[in-house]
Amino acid sequence: MSFFRTIQVIRIKNLERARGHVSTAQDLLMLFIHQAAHRRDQIAGEQARFEEVTESSRDSRIRSTHGYRQSITSSTSLPGESVGAPDNICREDMMQFRACTLQVGLNATYCETSGRRNPDVQEIVADINVWRQVVDNLFPIIYVLFLGAWSDVYGRKIPILLTMFGYIVRYIGLLLCVYYPNTQATGIALISSLPVSLTGGRTAISMALYAYIADTTSIRDRTFRMGVITAIRTFGKSAGSALGGVLKGQGYGYTFIFSVGAGLDLFAFGYTLFFVRNTRKENVDRSRKLSVIVRDVCNFRNIIDSAKAFLKKREGKGRAQLILLVIILICTMAPMQGEEGSLQLFATSDQIGWNTKDYAYYGTYRMLIAFFGGLVSLGLLVETLKLSDPMLGILSCISQIGGSLVYAFANGTLLMYIAPAVDILNGSMIIASRSMISKIVPRHEMGKVNSFVGTFDSSTPLAGNPIYAAIYRATLDTFPGAFFFLSVGLTFPPLFIFSWFRCNEIIPAPDGPPVKSPQDTDSENNSVGNLRELGLLLKGSSVRFELLFWNVHETSVYEESYWTE
Template identity: 25%
Template sequence: MAEPNKFGDVASPQQEEQKLSYLQKLWRFRHYLVVEPILVLYLSVAYWNSIATRNFPLEKACRVNLHFNVPTCIAILDKGNYGIDCDPFEAQLQNVTIQGPTPEELLVDVASPLFNFTVCKAEVQAQKLDADVNGIRSPIGAIFPLIILIFAGGWADKFNKRKPGMIIPIVGEVLQNICQLISAIYFDTISFEFGSYAEVIVPSLFGNTTLFVMSAYSYMTITTPEEDRVFRFGIFSMVVTGLSFVGLLSGSLLTLIGYRNCFILSLVSQILAILYIVFFIKEPKPQTKAKVEPTATAPHTQNQAVDNLAYETTNLDEVPVNKNFQLNPQLTPPRVEPPPVPIRRNLCKELFDPTLLKQLIYFPFAKRENNDRFILLMLILAYFFTVIAPVTEDTYQYLFALKKLGWNGEDYSVYGSVGGGLAVLGTFIGTTIFSKILKISDSIIGMWSSVFITASHFVFAFSINSWMFYLGNVFDMFASLRVIPIKSIGSTIVADDELSKMFSFFGICEPIAGFIFAPIYSLIYTSTIDSFPGAFFLFSNIFIAPNILVFIVIYIAMRRRPVKDNSMELAQKNGQENSGRDNEITHL
């Protein structure tokens, strides 16, 4: 509660906020941090299981589909440990087809002179097979989240329900891990396509991580004041990127407990995440903006009875009195119509209501004040350009590290953890220093991020050794900032009852990007795997670099947008202008 000062005035919330130190402000944020435990239980699985989920399809493709022997298939995942260099065999491996081993290659062992060539051949064939399947499964897996997100945002806004959007994707991950566990138990019987397709398609049937992130951002936006949303989103992003440190354990964990136990551990963690949401997350109440209306009082009552001690002056509105009350001669109570009973419909009809689709399509084109419609369309374009690379690059970046740099799973897990630490640092600099302390606009932060991501992809593409790849990671430290400014700006120009529609529209961009560009990335990688495997990084820059111009346009549009006073500032302004004049006299 605000305390009065020596003059009897009450300190405003803004003044109290300014008195708090940075650590005190951070401590106050603990009440908002209810979503982060879900991240630890749900998304951390992707990091400690990262090497298992990447190596599993490659090893199965090599052993089950291509029929190479076990030593060869183990060696393709750790060429550096075996001292294998594939550069001398590049000419022989040009335009190699997926045909499996020859009878001689089938019998080779580590001591055989043909072993190195066989490993390089098996690696190329397994990676091509994996890339081909990835090019097919990604568009299929993008269709279902697209359909769900079209309706989920409007449904969440209509019924003010965010918890289902966080629970349903985790259920999909549980089922996906069950499929992977079955594939691991029957390793030599079930082909790699079963686990590979299940890994993408089963979670997509339940909205995938995109639905979870949309619901989480919608939940945080409603439960966080507008002036703290950038900082709040930054904390969320830092936790997500900070979880990558768990990836340090992924290689050792796979070596220690194997594929089966990795998938069992994931199942336990995801079930705990579901229980946490059910019992500890409460549905948020939508924030209503207070409307401050000037009170009109008659001139002759302004100073009436000011010297009478039986009266006091307050700022309370006069309680309206019904002067037209009339008793009914028959003394019968007035007839009151009962409120209409809402029509109950089943969940499928409510979720897939065609009006929700109509509202979502109309949402970005609806007429808005000032130039907000143009800004929203630019934000959607920026988000689409932003998510193309993250949605499609990840698989091929790991294959690039195995093929070009000769890394193994542990090498890549260390690299991922270093990248996560740098991303946490970059997010902290962007949200805390740039946004919270220096008050730099969100659009400039978006420009800053796009410039560094563009530079990092040039370094990645031409990396020929480990230190160059790590240098690209340094330039990529602001990658986590690429979506925070977009969502922060959008939350300021969209009404609270449209937030889920906005985040749903942003979420739709991800499956659309996967549907369109996953086959293109697959084709680029399989076509350049022997000559220039980093070509897909340069292809990503075709979309990342123009984002710089998009953020410049957004910056100009936001500068031309008139600044609106919030309700608290408006109340203070009215209080200063009307002090001593709009006070109403009430009887003790």
């Protein structure tokens, strides 16, 4: 009995020992599995960090390449853009000369040398500028309401082309005014304003360009990209006006200057037509007849859709924020447009005593300061210091208030040249507000909202410019710079609103990846296609700067989307 019991005890101990070995093996296996899983997670994390660093490096290289391409395009396009809009100073100069000779009745020799300072001439031109600004901005109000919603479906390219066509017709009209020397200043103003106004003018091209940026960029890069295009447009406009005045001062006639401008605009139109890509909705039937597309333009539903898109309730305080941003744009555009109509008159009055050539050189200086200010606000404040949009707007408001005060008390050349340096960040208000709008509104509504905003953009000069002109006429003999105090007053509301935004952050609208044009399917992953685009850009070096920028911008955006989206 004891023998069998001993055997049983031995079996039990062996079984327990075996179970212990099995349990130990199971524990070891579980430990191994756990360690393997942990190591797998470590490897996955390291791989993710490596890919993040690699992607960041690629992103940096792409942005570097983008900047390099922009610099190439900038340097090669400068001659064309500089004379791409030479009619501003020259048109004003021709209006003053014709008002002096034909409407006041003074002799041509006196009018050529000192007639532009004549108070009667100044008052006539100031009155003309009042209703000319009405013509410039009345039709674009209607135009953008229809084209905004339409461009959300069919793309932004056609509105840009229509506006370019209007500028070409304006140059032809100005050449006819030169050919017929009895055309009075009133006729010159009407002929130069009506074609551009009927095709949308500045308002339409702003709507199309800013919507195009929203179509093709991510929210992260939008402030920088909008700043770049704003700086480029400021640079081009100022450079063209300044060079036009310099050419006039060097003895070149109106015929030569307007012909060069017309030729460059014609080239820009052709370049845009054949080489600038379009963006449109993916589900649009591209086989639609032309009659259907035109009928869609004239659809009154577009106006209703634009108003609904702007006024609809949005997440957080989105709707209230949109309304406040429109108030900022109104208070920004009123001084910008109002001062433009009176600044040249102020500079050529007895207060400053300049002639057209002096003002042309001054325009070149202002252009350089404005462009440098754009680079500072983008490169230093946005990219390096990472300032928010509201903070950028606050600094811009302070800069504009200081610059306007210097302008108001300017009594000679020194203060006139100091004022643009103080006002160096003026344009950043538009950059900040436009960027903030694009972050509140999703891409598929950008055309509608921008068109509705454009109506306020065009309506502002209708009320603001007559007020500026009236103040200038009323204070011409006592304090000619008084109209700059109106600019100071109009800058305080944006200052308070930007400060409010510092405490009420924007909730970005949900957005998909940047929109790609139909032509991008084959060329997006094809480096040869990208090099071909760059080659085309280098060929077309004498086109309006902002239009050249788009092709560079598109290529870089699609490359960036390939790596990061």
